[in-house]
Amino acid sequence: MADPDAPRRRSDVTRTAILEAARQRFAADGYERATVRAIAQDAGIDPSMVMRYYGSKEGLFAAVIDVELILPDLNALPVDDVGAVLVGHFLDLWESDSVLQTLLRVGATNEAGAARMRDVFAGQILPLAERFVVTRKDAARRAALVASQVLGMALVRYVLKFAPAADMPRADVVAWLGPTVQRYLTAKAP
């Protein structure tokens, strides 16, 4: 019986090596400074392999950011816990997966990265906000507020590395940001 995880092509191991190296380089250096040559060297292959399998640097980047980013379903949660749990999940996501770091770094200067970031939040936070309000416009606004706080914390904690933010224990971040997010989602509009 065939192993369903077995590579379908002999090249699959190379393909994923490239992808993994690209993930890390893009996340660490941003789009421009992450060179195809450096990525290829990390993956232990020739730069021309990148072109063969991903067409161009842009194609490689598109493959890197084309990942499903799924937040756990929070609909079953008690309404009062949504803020804290959401903040906690985002912290997990940032620390376990480099895709968000990539998007934040690249989104600052690259329109494709910014667009993907918008998509991610439209797909993840917007539906969440729609649970609490009636009009779509109000939901979008609340989702943007949540995004501003969650992304802002990621920015100062993981990218800019403000010491007080980077050193703050996870529980403290949740305790401070949870009520903020909770209020953005559920409070009456001011």
Place this chain on the structure above:
Amino acid sequence: MADPDAPRRRSDVTRTAILEAARQRFAADGYERATVRAIAQDAGIDPSMVMRYYGSKEGLFAAVIDVELILPDLNALPVDDVGAVLVGHFLDLWESDSVLQTLLRVGATNEAGAARMRDVFAGQILPLAERFVVTRKDAARRAALVASQVLGMALVRYVLKFAPAADMPRADVVAWLGPTVQRYLTAKAP
């Protein structure tokens, strides 16, 4: 009687033209994609002038981000208004001056930009937080929280351009973020 504003050197007009062009390019494109050649063309001069007056691209960038960024003194304000006024002032700053946009864009991928961003907030927000708490560590933590919310809003509003955030009227931003910042500064630690 000599005009005190008169240029001390004939080249001062060129120098400032370069600086202004650099400001806009760095703010719009980030460090890597803002080329010396493009900046020179915007300023209407030869690229070699940039090297003559600023030594290198890095020197030019250093000159761009070496500006005083002064928040109005909020010490005279009623304690309850600090959050809202602070948010309002930051919105003004972002919309009137491209330096912060530059720092945010560049800070995402460039360590010098990130370091300058840390300096700015250590100089501006940290003293503010020290008004409300006793220990220096607590003040640093609260300043970081304020920075996360203020920078996060700037990120989604001006850089990533999330439509709901970008379209939100200034007064609404103040109304939503003011209480958050107020809480980060004055609330009892959770």
Place this chain on the structure above:
DNA sequence: ACTGTATGCCAACGTCCGTTGACCTCTGGC
């Protein structure tokens, strides 16, 4: 009026980048 210096342009250098095409090498099916 003369001269030293500041200001500016032009052409070029060396480097690094993304990308290409020619050329080996291994492997699986017949």
Place this chain on the structure above:
DNA sequence: GCCAGAGGTCAACGGACGTTGGCATACAGT
């Protein structure tokens, strides 16, 4: 055992970049 094709290397191209040095011009001090 042969061979088509996939996997991989190598060298090179064309272009853009930061940067440099040489040369022309305009100004200011005498």
